[in-house]
Amino acid sequence: MRVGVVTFPGSLDDRDALRAIRLAGAEAVALWHGEHDLQGVDALVLPGGFSYGDYLRAGAIASLSPIMTEVIDAAGKGMPVLGICNGFQMLAEAHLVSGGLIRNDHGNFIRRDQALRVENTDTPWTSGFEQGQEIVIPLKNGEGGFIASADELARLEGEGLVAFRYEGVNPNGSLNDIAGVRNDRGNVVGLMPHPEHAVEPGFGPDTAAAMRSGTDGLTFFSSVLQATVLAA
Template sequence: MTARIGVITFPGSLDDRDAQRAIRIAGAEPVALWHGSHDLEGVDALVLPGGFSYGDYLRAGAIAAHAPIMAEVKDAAAKGMPVLGVCNGFQMLVEAHLLPGGLIRNSHQQFICRDQILRVENASTAWTSEFEQGQEIVIPLKNGDGGYIADAETLARINGEGLVAFRYEGVNPNGSLDDIAGLTNERGNVVGLMPHPEHAVEPGFGPDTAAAMRSGVDGLSFFRSAISAVVAVAA
């Protein structure tokens, strides 16, 4: 079967087309979905893309978390559908309470754009199964509101239950507590992270590696992991 992965466009989304391209390169069929719809069009997985939904007014992702289609996203996530939130999409997931904690302005108060080393902390989710536990990957990062926060009790719980999916390695670019770059829910089907895997899927357009400039394709494993999860359920 060919997995169908929906990408939801919100007003101000910037990376929806990039996510669709990454899905296609990974071997699945991208399906464009609209924030004002209540129809997920029978997709097998979902991506909430990066950008500045609704101009990031109020709080980043806060308005988008109440968009009409988010009712369907919450229902699908509760039933086990793989859902990935990237950057602004991660912000939507925490604002919609699909993931714990929150995201605030970077500690240095500046927008940052860099190729970021991440350490894979949980390789058992629908979006990380193609990685190895402890593996270091390089994924582009670009955000102004990427500082992860949570109260002490929540931090203890997510660390204790293995809900940290990724940590920043080498440098913490935005002041996130415990170097947290991405999270998963308890079931492992919902994952959010600040860096952008859709920008590391094609040689010549990804991060620099020791092998060659712009050759990094670590982002492909996110989408291939989801495809494997969907195919396993279908089987």
């Protein structure tokens, strides 16, 4: 399986995402924002960072990059797409998922190991989790507050489109503690925390077993690998 990671000007976590894909057992393919070629990949990751310096709005300019034409088309045909942090902002700006992301309610950039509750396992990226499972994933953002209109928020909740919810503390003022959402079809998922930073012992969040031993993020990438194999 080939999973592409798109690099935009200002991307910071593209190399981490590529490494996570390789650790999960898939072939990682580096893609460039200025191209129109997805190089035959089976799934896509839009990584975190500060694309175009977060000018205008975080993710807004990147959502209009040449390769996003191909990303939108591929997502419409059912290809699994994961947007992480800045990538989630791109998905929202491109209307591939509902809602939007605004400045954290406390006005500060935040970095913490964040507990999440898995709300939806019916996607290629979350199928390896259990419904209601608590996981810990690093979080780092300045514009992570999830918003949506009252009607859209009710639809997201009513149709089970919330993918992840913050547990213990809401770090950025997101409505209904929403940390991530999926699209109607289920192939597109966006979340603010960074699963690619919790894929390898010695580099992830602390756990009860040992410091820096958390690897909950690896399940995102192993899930899409398994889901694609089963769909083949």
